[in-house]
Amino acid sequence: GENVEQHPSTLSVQEGDSAVIKCTYSDSASNYFPWYKQELGKRPQLIIDIRSNVGEKKDQRIAVTLNKTAKHFSLHITETQPEDSAVYFCAASLYGNNRLAFGKGNQVVVIP
Amino acid sequence: DAGITQSPRHKVTETGTPVTLRCHQTENHRYMYWYRQDPGHGLRLIHYSYGVKDTDKGEVSDGYSVSRSKTEDFLLTLESATSSQTSVYFCAISPGQGAVNEKLFFGSGTQLSVL
Secondary structure, eight states: OOOEEEEOSEEEEETTSOEEEEEEESOTTOOEEEEEEEOTTSOOEEEEEEETTOSEEEETTEEEEEETTTTEEEEEEOSOOGGGOEEEEEEEBOTTOSOOEEOOOEEEEEEO | OOOEEEEOSEEEEOTTOOEEEEEEESSOOSEEEEEEEETTTEEEEEEEEEETTEEEEOTTOTTEEEEEEETTEEEEEESSOOGGGOEEEEEEEEOOSSSTTSSOEEOOOEEEEEO
């Protein structure tokens, strides 16, 4: 089955700087790649997703890029703010497959 | 937030006892999922349902069973709880329109401790 890995496991950034989290996946047939954010003690929530037919997607301060050849995708957060501090999970699946494979999560800490 | 309610929110039980967690949705979504979250392991799928009485196993299904007799309810049962099942359990739902895995909406979670 699909195997998703996230790097780095923990990332500390100064407020206002950019943060980048990278995920790699194993199944070249996967074509849907969402990112979920989980604040301390809260539920995971979808923040952005991308399909394999596009290389980049943006939503305000966050963006996701996909490199199908290298089988990796990345989350970019610009102008980081304290409320961006959270655990971020990437995931991958094949269209029509009922199973999302999640990575183990990245802890992002924004230092004021 | 999507209408998902998990109960109980917290539970402490003893090894060997059966435990049932409930997930209730008011969104009429077709797909429902049970995940467990453990430090260092992220979110792992236990079981999922793609319709009433239609369920399938996830990656960590041993020791768990599920039932879905109504669209709105998805029950997770630990047949004989073990300490390794101490975890936070999340229910999730998905509309299942188009790509079935898109846009998972999670419940608030159940913290289960098995002593």
